[in-house]
Amino acid sequence: MLQNTFQHIPGIGPKTERRLWDSGIPDWRSAGDLPTSRLPLKQADVFLRCLDESARALEDGNPRFFTDLMPAGLHWRLFPEFRRCIAYLDIETTGMDVWGSEITTIALYDGREVKxxxxxxxxxxxxxxxxxSHLIVTYNGKVFDVPFxxxxxxxxxxxxHIDLRHVLKRLGYGGGLKACERALGIDRGSxxxxxxxxxxxLWHDYIRNGNPRALETLLAYNIEDVVNLETLMVTAYxxxxxxxxxxxxxxxAPPSMPHLPFQPDPLTIAQVRRSMFSGAMPFG
Structure with missing residues (x-):
């Protein structure tokens, strides 16, 4: 879809882009046939120069050229062309306060390997x-993960950076990552x-009680977030x-599931859940 995009060219909005498509100018290559006499001289020069720069940026693997020029609501259009250099990213922390908490775990997924x-x-x-990686995909990462x-x-x-929170909200899906997943049919199982x-x-259970299964469950949860981000990205596209x-x-096509190096421990989840409801936190 990126090579069908003209809205990153100054002076071209959604209506002009649609008129180009409808007039037989579906992509950058075809735009070379556009009679520039139909455009003011200055605009024609900008149009052709930006198309040349766009082709070079794509060849160089430079998504920043497009995200700097393109409305944020259209950043999803970069996805297929830059899919090989994407990092799906999610962090877990000791709390929700950027200034008073620490990072506990990070999951990174490039569509092939989980780290x-x-x-x-x-x-x-x-x-x-x-x-x-040259392009980050997150859910609410512009507000939370990246500043953290x-x-x-x-x-x-x-x-x-493609923040799926904003992409999905424009499509009518909100309420947080898990709510979007449920609405789009993603099942987290255990x-x-x-x-x-x-x-x-889970992190406190691991640190205070030395419970390795708590860490494994935390990592499984963290990984689930980033793996599901790819599914959500494809769906949103x-x-x-x-x-x-x-x-x-x-x-x-829907993405394939990668090898998952950690699995959640149902007993640990049940123990932490009981502690939450009883008011006795599993901190040792």
Whole structure:
């Protein structure tokens, strides 16, 4: 869909883009045949120059060129072309306050391999690994995950970023990541009902009680988030191309499930859940 996009060109909005499609100019390549005499001289020059720059940016694998020019509501259009350099990203923390909490685990998924990072083990390795990706996909990551990471590690993540919270909300899906998953038919199985607060309790169970199954369950939950982000990204992309001339030709197949290195422990989940309801937190 990116190569069918003209809205990153100054002066071109959705109506002009649609008129280009309807007049037989479906993509950048065909735009070379556009009679520039139909455009004011200055606009024609900008149009052709931006198309040349777009082709070079795509060839160079530079999503930032497009996200800097394109309305944020259209960033989903980058997905297929930059799918090989994406990082689906999610963090877990000791609390929801960016300034008063710490990162406990991070899950990273590139569509092929899952990587996990744990405080006290290999958390610092995340910074080097994230540099291999050019485009980040999160849910609410622009508000939470990325600012948290930048403060915690004292770094700047300059990656292009698709935040699915905003993409899905424009499609009518809101209420948080788990609510979007349920509405779109994603089943978390034994992790149903486990949320961010539950993840905090799992970390404390691991730290205070030395329960390795609590950490494994936490990592399984963290991984579920990033793996499901790919499914949500594909779904959002397919929903967004509905009503365009490319609905049939550009539709993406559902992603395959990767190998999951950790599995949730039902007994640990039940124990933490009982403690929550009884008021006795499993902190030792």
């Amino acid at each position: 996990t990072y744990v405080q006290g083990r290999n958390l610092e390795a995340f910074i080097d690994d994230i540099e291999a 990471i930048e403060r915690y590690f004292r770094v700047r993540l300059n990656h292009s 992790l149903h009902g486990v949320d961010g607060f539950f993840a905090v309790l 397919n929903l967004n191309i509905r009503g365009t001339p490319y609905e049939a030709s550009h539709k993406l």
